[in-house]
Amino acid sequence: MLLLIPGPVQTRPETRAAAAQDIAPWDMDFRPVYAGIRETVRQIAGGIEGEHATLPLQGCGHFVMEAAIRTFVPAGGKVLIPHNGAYADRAVRLAGEAGRRVVALPGPDTRPVTAEEVAAALAADPAISHVAMIHNETGSGIVNDPELIGPAVRAAGRRLILDSVSAFGALPISLAAHPEIDALVFTSGKCLEGLPGMGFAVARIESVTAAAGNAGSWSFDLSDIYQHALRAGWGSIRFTPAVQALAAFRVALDLHDAEGGQPARLARYRENARVLHEGVRGLGLTPYLPWEAQGPVIVTVHQPADPNFALQPFVDALKRRGVLISNFWNTQAPTFRIGCIGAVTPEDMRTAVAAIDAALRELGVRRREAAL
Template sequence: MDIKPERKILLNPGPATTSDAVKYAQIVPDICPRENDFSEIVEKIRTDLKKIINANKYYTTVLFGGSGTAAMEAVLSSVVSPNKKVLILINGAYGERFKKIAETHLLDHICLKSEWGQPLNFLEAENILKSENDIGYIVMVHHETSTGILNPIEKFSQIAQKYMKVSILDAISSFAAIPINVQKTPIDYLISTSNKCIQGMAGISFVFCLKDKLDLLKSTSPRTVYLNLYEQYSSLEQSGQFQFTPPVQTIYALKQAISEFFNEGADCRFQRYKENYKILKDGLLKLGFRVFVTEADESNILITVLEPKDDSYNFKKMHDALFYAGFTIYPGKVSNLKTFRLAVMGDLKKADIECFLLHLKKIIQEMKIKLIYD
């Protein structure tokens, strides 16, 4: 019996709300992932993903089964050589995650930290690159979803090229929403995942790699088995197969999500996200909420909301009331502030955001919350 899945509005920063077509794409005849028919689908996905960032023949796409963190770890653990340092630019939780990965794999690293939600200090980054000759790599998170700040890919790409450093960019929460063109802003390794702005299901991560940089890894000693970037690339190139069993149904969902991206168009998706974000932000401000990130640094994808000081306010009660109404909101990550987060990534329409704001207003009134701030 056909059962239409109930539509939920996910305002958390991924996994995102998906279309019914993406969900249904997972319902396929069972297939062994070693069959040629499946390998052809994987190859098409690898090729189509490159089109989204305008990558040419000098780039390749390496897929992994796993979350975005799997791809982050695959790149750092595979790429960074023992005799070179990596400079990690940090202004949020996911920059800190790169630091944790570097520490876990005993990689020599330098961290340049800014306050969470504050712009990165690229002038200081340049000073470090000038003074530390053994730095070979530079790492940045493009859209830092712990706060909603957008770090500039242009400046990052420029200094990496200027000082001839290998660039590693986490575009997990910006890819397929914010336009990225690696012909204009070259990146050596760009990381993303299937369940954010590409609007697929969770379970696939991928890395866009410059082939000449990737080929240099052939002779390096591996630090991991499952997350070995070069071996995964080699397997995909030679046999069209993952080294290890992939999440088969998620691959089919990603294929459909990519098709929907091309049908909507990159510009239209970007504009839809921006419009939804503006409706959301304007509505929150009208209700009396305050936001964390300044307008100049906003991503137009995720907003961090400051919690009011009123004793009647309780995030869990507000979350639960919204959840039972069909909306998911997300706790904040800023350690020294009480916040919550709302994202507009996913298959969301203007009406979804407007409906959410109506429910939020109603719940605030029912809970008798006064939006009081210092």
């Protein structure tokens, strides 16, 4: 089966094989593996030794994003969230239910937020301490660029939490060049092509130390994870982790490096996206984003106007042809989405395009223009 969703992603056999073992997470032989993962992740993030630390947390991206908001934004404090996609919607809810006051910066889910919009919102409300921004919106496929937004946040004297869950490992970022970032968060099962189960924050040590007591949660307190590492060592785990996922992640990190690291991973994903974007256009379908706004992680496509089209039967028809995609959409207009990340190639994208064409023919879908 060709798995084309934006996570969990298709993985290499070597990665999956590493999880097929029983491991005691506190065994002395596993400590250097865990400590090595933390160091490798810091290096990929462009963090500075002694200034940044990798703080793992069991669970999905929502868990580590909530932990970052709870840790760095004081209870009752204000956080600005550029609101241009489904995962920003979720960040709004996470922050609100954690007792933080959200200032939403609304925008369409078809373009990135601009530095001018962020600067204006921060100037209008001096009480905002942080911006929490989604790096890559996996609903539509747009990219909110920290290279543009970060300087605006820094110039305003505020702090940034960057949700890079579906971007880290492919889209470039260097924490050394972004002193305004308190934490960059991501998970094991996306662009680094590991198995799901672990979240990570690469955080500025100065900020995480100052944030002690903010979280209001023991489980979701990144400062407590940092203090545990100081007490017990960087190879020690605070609570029982998805340890087999960590073992697989170590292999995935090695494969990432062997491929050529972030630049090579991005180049493959961009080519995947290009082949897919051009391919669906060639079938008469309408991508949700024009190519100039298209990110490398996922290509989202307007559902056809033909009354014979329905998403679940379409997904089922693709699955019969060996291609598995998401059976839901979370854009402002009805769409379907196809992941370009994971251990997949441009040739796999060509296979997917042919399967899409065959599935539409099976369903009797002749009108393929967007159902606007």
